[in-house]
Amino acid sequence: MTAVATAPAGAQQRTVLAPISWRWPLIYGVLALVALVFFTLLPEGGRETNYQISRGGDLWTIPNFTVPLTATNIVLSVVMLALTAYAVRATAGRHRIPTWVPIVFGIAFVLAFLTWVGAGRATVIPVTTLLSGALALSVPLVFGALSGVVCERSGIVNIAIEGQLLAGAFLGAVVASLTASAYLGLVAAPLAGAAVGAILAFFAVKYWVDQIIVGVVLNVLVIGLTSFLFSTVLTENKATWNAAQRLPTLPVPLLSEIPVIGPVLFRQTLLVYLMYAAVIVLQVFIFRSRWGLRMRSVGEHPKAADTVGIKVNRTRVVNTILGGAIAGLGGAFFTVGSGLAFGKEMSAGQGFIALAAMILGRWNPVGAVAAALLFGFSKNLGNVLSTIGSNVPSEFLLMLPYAVTIFAVAGLVGRVRAPAAENIPYIK
Structure with missing residues (x-):
C-alpha cells in the first residue's frame, strides 16, 4: 500500500512508501525457534x-x-524456518504473504507439538477424534461469530451473543423435552435468540441507548x-421440562466413509450441516x-x-433480530446438539x-469461521x-483456549477497522 505526498508547486512529486510491518515474520521466526529448541x-x-488416523466405519483402514x-521435528522445524524466510522475503519486497503460508506453518507447528507431547507414551494420538471434536466445539462459536458479523455490519454492536446462545440452549432444551423431539427444540432455539436480539434492537434503535451497555445488561438478564x-x-420436574434429547447423526453416503475427512x-x-449452509449463504449474500x-x-x-432511499433503522432492526436468531441456533448445540439437559x-x-473470532476474522464470515475453528481446536486439544495423560499441566490445558483467544486478538490481528457507524445511533 502506498501513499502519495503532494509536493510544493514546481517540485517533482515523490511517492512515499508505507512503513514495512515485520510482525508476521517475527511471529513465524519465534514459533519456529520454539519448535526447534523446545x-x-x-x-x-x-x-x-x-498416531491413529482411521476410525470404525471408514471405507478403507489406515493402520x-x-x-x-527428533527426526520428525527436525523436518517440521526446517519447514517452518523455510516459511519464515519466505515471509521475510515477501515482506521485504512489500508483497502480501499468501494465505497458504500461515496454514502450512500452523499445521507444521501443531504436528511438532503433538509429536513432542506424545513421545515415549504407549497411548496413541487420535488425529480424527481431535479434528472432529474441534469442529463440534466450534459450532456455537461459528454461529455466534456469524451473528456478530450480521449485526455489526449493520451498525449494531452485539455484545449479547452470550445471552443469545444461552437463551437458545434453554428454549431448545425445554421444547425438545416437552415434545420429545430434538428437531422441534432445534426450531425453537433461534426464536429465543431472536427475542433477545429484538430487545437489543428496540433499545439501541428506538431509544438510542449505548449498544454495549444494553448487550451487557441482556447477558446478565x-x-x-x-x-x-x-x-x-x-429442577422440580426434570423429566417433563429438562429431559435430554439429542439430534441424530446423519452420515452422508460414501463421503462419510472417507478416512479423516468423512468422520470430521x-x-x-x-x-x-446448517452451519455449513449458513457460512456459505452469508458469505455470498453479504458481499454479492x-x-x-x-x-x-x-x-x-x-x-x-x-x-438513496434505504431505511436505515428498519435495516438495523431486521438484521439484529436475524443475528440473534443465528446465535440462538448456535445455542442449541449445548443441549439438543450434544444430547445434554440444560x-x-x-x-x-x-x-x-x-466476538473475538468475529474480530479476528475481520467481520467476514469465512474469516470468522477460521478463527472459531482455531479456538475450537485449542479447546479440544486440551x-x-x-x-492421553500428557506432561502438560492440567491448569495450562484449561486456560489454553482463552490464552489462544488473547494471543490471537492482541498479537495477530493488529490494527483492524470495524464498521464506521457501529454503536452510533442514526437520528434522521
Whole structure:
C-alpha cells in the first residue's frame, strides 16, 4: 500500500512508501525457534510417537503408525524456518504473504507439538477424534461469530451473543423435552435468540441507548432468568421440562466413509450441516447481493444510505433480530446438539470468544469461521491431551483456549477497522 505526498508547486512529486510491518515474520521466526529448541533439541532423543488416523466405519483402514521424535521435528522445524524466510522475503519486497503460508506453518507447528507431547507414551494420538471434536466445539462459536458479523455490519454492536446462545440452549432444551423431539427444540432455539436480539434492537434503535451497555445488561438478564427457571421449574420436574434429547447423526453416503475427512465433515448432525449452509449463504449474500450491499452501507455510512432511499433503522432492526436468531441456533448445540439437559450458565463465556473470532476474522464470515475453528481446536486439544495423560499441566490445558483467544486478538490481528457507524445511533 502506498501513499502519495503532494509536493510544493514546481517540485517533482515523490511517492512515499508505507512503513514495512515485520510482525508476521517475527511471529513465524519465534514459533519456529520454539519448535526447534523446545520440541526437538531439548527433549531426550530416541523416543517415538504413535498416531491413529482411521476410525470404525471408514471405507478403507489406515493402520496406526509411529514416527521418531527428533527426526520428525527436525523436518517440521526446517519447514517452518523455510516459511519464515519466505515471509521475510515477501515482506521485504512489500508483497502480501499468501494465505497458504500461515496454514502450512500452523499445521507444521501443531504436528511438532503433538509429536513432542506424545513421545515415549504407549497411548496413541487420535488425529480424527481431535479434528472432529474441534469442529463440534466450534459450532456455537461459528454461529455466534456469524451473528456478530450480521449485526455489526449493520451498525449494531452485539455484545449479547452470550445471552443469545444461552437463551437458545434453554428454549431448545425445554421444547425438545416437552415434545420429545430434538428437531422441534432445534426450531425453537433461534426464536429465543431472536427475542433477545429484538430487545437489543428496540433499545439501541428506538431509544438510542449505548449498544454495549444494553448487550451487557441482556447477558446478565438472560443468565439470571434461565438460572431462576432452572432452579425452580426445570429442577422440580426434570423429566417433563429438562429431559435430554439429542439430534441424530446423519452420515452422508460414501463421503462419510472417507478416512479423516468423512468422520470430521460428513458424519455430523443437522445442526452442523446448517452451519455449513449458513457460512456459505452469508458469505455470498453479504458481499454479492443487494441485501448485503444495503446492510454494509448502513453500517458504514447510514446518512448516505438514507439519501438513496434505504431505511436505515428498519435495516438495523431486521438484521439484529436475524443475528440473534443465528446465535440462538448456535445455542442449541449445548443441549439438543450434544444430547445434554440444560444447566446453569452452560454457555460458559462462548459468546465472548465468538466476538473475538468475529474480530479476528475481520467481520467476514469465512474469516470468522477460521478463527472459531482455531479456538475450537485449542479447546479440544486440551481435552485430548488430558485423555492421553500428557506432561502438560492440567491448569495450562484449561486456560489454553482463552490464552489462544488473547494471543490471537492482541498479537495477530493488529490494527483492524470495524464498521464506521457501529454503536452510533442514526437520528434522521
